[in-house]
Amino acid sequence: MSDKKIKNIFSKGAISPLFIADSISKHSSKTNIGGHSIFMGQVRKDEIDGKLVAAIEYTAYEELALNKMHEIREEIFNKYPLSCMHIHHSLGTIKAGELCLFVFTSSAHRKPAIDACTEVVERIKAELPIWGKEIFENDTHQWKENI
Template sequence: MEKEHKHKKVFVQGPISPDFVAKSIAGHQSKTEIGAHAIFLGQIRADKKADGIVTGIEYSAYEDMAEKAFQEIREAAFARFELICMHIYHSLGVVPTGEISLFVFVSSPHRRAAFEASEYIVEEIKANVPIFGKELVGEGGEYVWKENN
């Protein structure tokens, strides 16, 4: 029988704080079957654009559709990799440059599965979750739709 994985809310308002990341890590010390964690932190870059420097990104999403897509990614990752635990958090609203907007945290008995699952999850999020970012550019604070690379 396949294990049912608890649906967890993904979205948080604003940046994901280093304190939140640290508490997430600390919360797993009692899970002694874990041998490896892989953590991906997506940080906002101060890219140079024609109109100035990016000072932040404002994220929006079709939340119900996005939560469903996140759940599908979670289930696919649990089916594909030997994982014990997985957490995904993504920002909504404004996230200034230098701050974290995506936090993916996977735990496994072995490092290879943790590394591979982390990369898989991040790539699936970029390709399949309806999240949109408008870059705040220049001193005038003009918003420009972000293009994913």
């Protein structure tokens, strides 16, 4: 593992569209970048057993998740020729329709940015100790399956 500082990917509450727009706009001066790939995860208002999801409450084993995310970042940067990678994941209660995950990768060409973004999202879902509790409109809840 490198000596690079572990980045905190977590933030309390939903990820605002203004934050995303600002993140994108900051890259317009980086003229060595030719391609960006962006994934935005949004809470769905699923119907499960006749009940509608009103929100998801995200929790994490933060220290372990941040260490694992650092390993994943290092592996992705070693695998793909990226200019940069930004990852933000919400903690707390996120309402249906709000954004809970933002992954933004950039490279000189589109394919590495797209492939890296896809791999990061899949690895976050599969490897990080982050849990979501679905909160239904009738105030009942259940743990969400991570699919």
